[in-house]
Each structure stands twice: as C-alpha cells, then as structure tokens.
Amino acid sequence: MTDKFLDKVYETTGADATRKLYDAWSKSYDAEIAENGYRTPARLARAMAQCSRDPSLPLLDYGCGTGLSGGELRAAGFSTLDGADPSKGMLSQAHKTGHFRKLIQLDLSQPLPIQTGDYHAITAIGVISTGAGPASLMDTLMDLLPSGGLFGFSLNDHALEDADYLAGVGRLQDAGHLARVKEYGEHLPGMGLKSMIYVFEKK
Ligand SMILES: C[S@@+](CC[C@H](N)C(=O)[O-])C[C@H]1O[C@@H](n2cnc3c(N)ncnc32)[C@H](O)[C@@H]1O
Numbered sequence: 001m002t003d004k005f006l007d008k009v010y011e012t013t014g015a016d017a018t019r020k021l022y023d024a025w026s027k028s029y030d031a032e033i034a035e036n037g038y039r040t041p042a043r044l045a046r047a048m049a050q051c052s053r054d055p056s057l058p059l060l061d062y063g064c065g066t067g068l069s070g071g072e073l074r075a076a077g078f079s080t081l082d083g084a085d086p087s088k089g090m091l092s093q094a095h096k097t098g099h100f101r102k103l104i105q106l107d108l109s110q111p112l113p114i115q116t117g118d119y120h121a122i123t124a125i126g127v128i129s130t131g132a133g134p135a136s137l138m139d140t141l142m143d144l145l146p147s148g149g150l151f152g153f154s155l156n157d158h159a160l161e162d163a164d165y166l167a168g169v170g171r172l173q174d175a176g177h178l179a180r181v182k183e184y185g186e187h188l189p190g191m192g193l194k195s196m197i198y199v200f201e202k203k
Pocket of ligand 1: 018022041062063064066068069084085086087090106108124125126127131132133134
C-alpha cells in the first residue's frame, strides 16, 4: 500500500524534516493530491494570467514541487517557466514534465541563488504554509521582483488561521504594493480545505 502524506504535512516543522517528507512523497504526490481534487494551482494560474501584460516574460514557480502547478501556469499561457524547490525528489519529478526551462535545487540554509529582476513574475502555490514555507517568504520573494512585477501566492485555511501569515499579507499592503486579486475558493475539496489566492503587483 502506498504511504499517505497529506495528513502528515501540516504537522511537519523545520526545513530538514519538510524536505525529507517531500522527498519521500515525491513519487506518489500527484496521485494523492488528485484523489482530493487540488484546485489552487489552476485558480492562481488563471488569476496570474489575467493580471499579466506579457506571459512570455520569465516566471519563477517557487516551491514548484513535482511540476503540477507549472503545468497549470503553462496552460494559462506562461511560456518561460523556471522552478525552484529544496526537495531533490520533487525536482526530479518536475524535470520529467518538460514544463521548465530551468530547475533550481534550493539550499534553505543559504541565500536564494536568484537576483532581483531575474523574474518578472513569481508564484508560490501551496508553498507558504504550516508544513512548508514561513511567512517571511512573502517579503523575500516580493523583494526579488522589479517594479510592476507580479507575485502570486496562496494561503490555505491552516495558514489563514495563523497570525504570522496574515501579518505577512499586511506587510505587503502596508508597503504599498497593489493587491490585484484576493479570492477565497476551493483548495483540496476532498479534505474540506479552501484557500485564499493573492496576486500583488510590486510598487
Ligand atoms: C504542497 S507542495 C506544492 C508544490 C506545487 N507548487 C504544487 O502546487 O503542486 C509544497 C512544495 O514546497 C516546497 N517547500 C517547502 N518549504 C519550502 C521553502 N521554505 N522554500 C521553498 N520551497 C519549499 C516543498 O518541497 C514542496 O515541493
């Protein structure tokens, strides 16, 4: 029987434990996620496309996982797609999809190997949450964009109950970045979970 991970992921803390969990999950992730319906990537990809003036400009899918969110971004029209993730197992699945120009393996103990302005748009889909990325990622990823760049991310119901994540959204608003999309909808309907998707345009 294949191990199940969705019930473990929201209780996992720490970068090493999270990376090990995703390495172990990488081969069965797409199937387990599909069993529960996974709506956030398609919702966010569509919202990004509605806000984008030029979907041929480079987009970084941060926390790209197996490439499932990359597939939705491609379907929405983004044609120059790079992915980054700390899990080697997830990246090896992403590689097989052929969606990405480049895949970057992240060492989370080091500064990100990305320069400001490398990407016109960044997404973090199902990444900024308990059991994955910290709220500070919102500031870090926004800092990498040029003025006018788009940052799209999701917060699931678990993250929406956590004051740290809501404070992160508040910091983006207080800094004067424009909230182009804020929409609550289905995340993993099989688990009764919803998510808020956001698209911010950098000031
Ligand atoms: C729930 S999966 C989402 C993957 C993909 N975006 C999708 O929608 O299917 C979360 C991904 O975030 C990655 N991740 C966890 N913590 C991270 C961090 N601090 N920075 C970047 N990626 C992280 C994990 O390795 C995993 O691939």
